[in-house]
Amino acid sequence: xxxxxxGASGQLGTELVKTFEGAGQEVLGFxxxxxxxxxDRVRERIPELRPDLLINAAADTDLxxxxxxxxxxxxxxxxxxxxxxxxxxxxxxxxxxLSTDYVFDGTKGSAYNEFDLPNPQGVYAxxxxxxxxxxxSVLEEYFIFRTAWLFGKAGQRNFIKSIxxxxxxxxxxxxxxxxxxTPTYAADLAETIYRVCxxxxxxxxxxxxxxxxxxxxxAQRTLEIAGWDDITLKPIxxxxxxxxxxxxxxxxxxxxxxxxxGFPPMRHxxxxxxxxxxxxxxxxxxxxxxxxxxxxxxxxx
Numbered sequence: 001x002x003x004x005x006x007g008a009s010g011q012l013g014t015e016l017v018k019t020f021e022g023a024g025q026e027v028l029g030f031x032x033x034x035x036x037x038x039x040d041r042v043r044e045r046i047p048e049l050r051p052d053l054l055i056n057a058a059a060d061t062d063l064x065x066x067x068x069x070x071x072x073x074x075x076x077x078x079x080x081x082x083x084x085x086x087x088x089x090x091x092x093x094x095x096x097x098l099s100t101d102y103v104f105d106g107t108k109g110s111a112y113n114e115f116d117l118p119n120p121q122g123v124y125a126x127x128x129x130x131x132x133x134x135x136x137s138v139l140e141e142y143f144i145f146r147t148a149w150l151f152g153k154a155g156q157r158n159f160i161k162s163i164x165x166x167x168x169x170x171x172x173x174x175x176x177x178x179x180x181x182t183p184t185y186a187a188d189l190a191e192t193i194y195r196v197c198x199x200x201x202x203x204x205x206x207x208x209x210x211x212x213x214x215x216x217x218x219a220q221r222t223l224e225i226a227g228w229d230d231i232t233l234k235p236i237x238x239x240x241x242x243x244x245x246x247x248x249x250x251x252x253x254x255x256x257x258x259x260x261x262g263f264p265p266m267r268h269x270x271x272x273x274x275x276x277x278x279x280x281x282x283x284x285x286x287x288x289x290x291x292x293x294x295x296x297x298x299x300x301x
Contacts, residue, residue: 007058011152015190036080046087077127101148106248152186185272
């Protein structure tokens with residue numbers, strides 16, 4: 001099987017390349033060398049490569065910038081997906097799209113499953129939901145995976161890296177307690193995506209690691225694993241950060257469709273988080289200065 005992966009150098013894209021290649025598939029990875037917002041280029045390039053599957057893991061995830069300047073998010077998260085979907089229809093190959101827990105407004109009070117109605121609040125989430133709907137309207141064979149709170153080895157920034165870097169830099173942290181969700185390890189998600197795609201069971205899936213926590217609890221667990229008992233962790237509410245993008249209070253996801261279709265559950269997030277933090281501190285070396293663009297109150301996707 002020949003698989004095209006857009007966004008191949010990102011947190012998830014990197015793991016998707018490893019997973020599909022490890023399963024013996026031919027992978028063609030693209031990042032900035034294929035501008036998915038360029039309709040003519042996408043419609044020319046994708047059909048000539050004759051893929052059996054196309055995965056769109058490319059995204060503009062700067063939630064706060066999107067509120068102040070929506071066009072980049074519109075262009076990448078919606079128009080880019082639209083262009084790829086049209087190319088897939090012309091080529092006759094299935095498409096995978098990565099969506100977000102933020103399509104929900106966070107008011108349900110419990111985990112959202114695939115039968116719950118979305119109600120996105122921010123520009124980024126609205127773009128993602130619009131892209132979902134467009135794919136469903138033009139393709140018969142598609143996979144949509146909504147995921148949340150992604151962390152992985154590739155890339156410079158994610159929540160855990162920000163927590164560790166800022167803890168080391170400042171000795172104390174302020175982390176929100178009123179955002180609840182489901183952390184997801186990129187390598188585990190990539191395995192689940194491969195498993196579902198290989199089955200041919202098209203449709204919409206929620207895909208996160210097991211376990212629900214607040215951002216504060218997530219940070220607390222991270223510091224415990226690191227053994228940094230001397231770090232002061234202060235609970236705050238999201239409103240205190242003054243960020244432009246609304247963050248829903250509770251967008252925990254329930255992987256109901258994975259269970260209905262007979263797929264094995266993903267691990268509890270505690271297990272991959274321990275592996276990841278230990279790897280990060282031992283191997284990545286970002287605490288020595290290579291990771292320089294953290295934000296003290298970083299809560300981006």
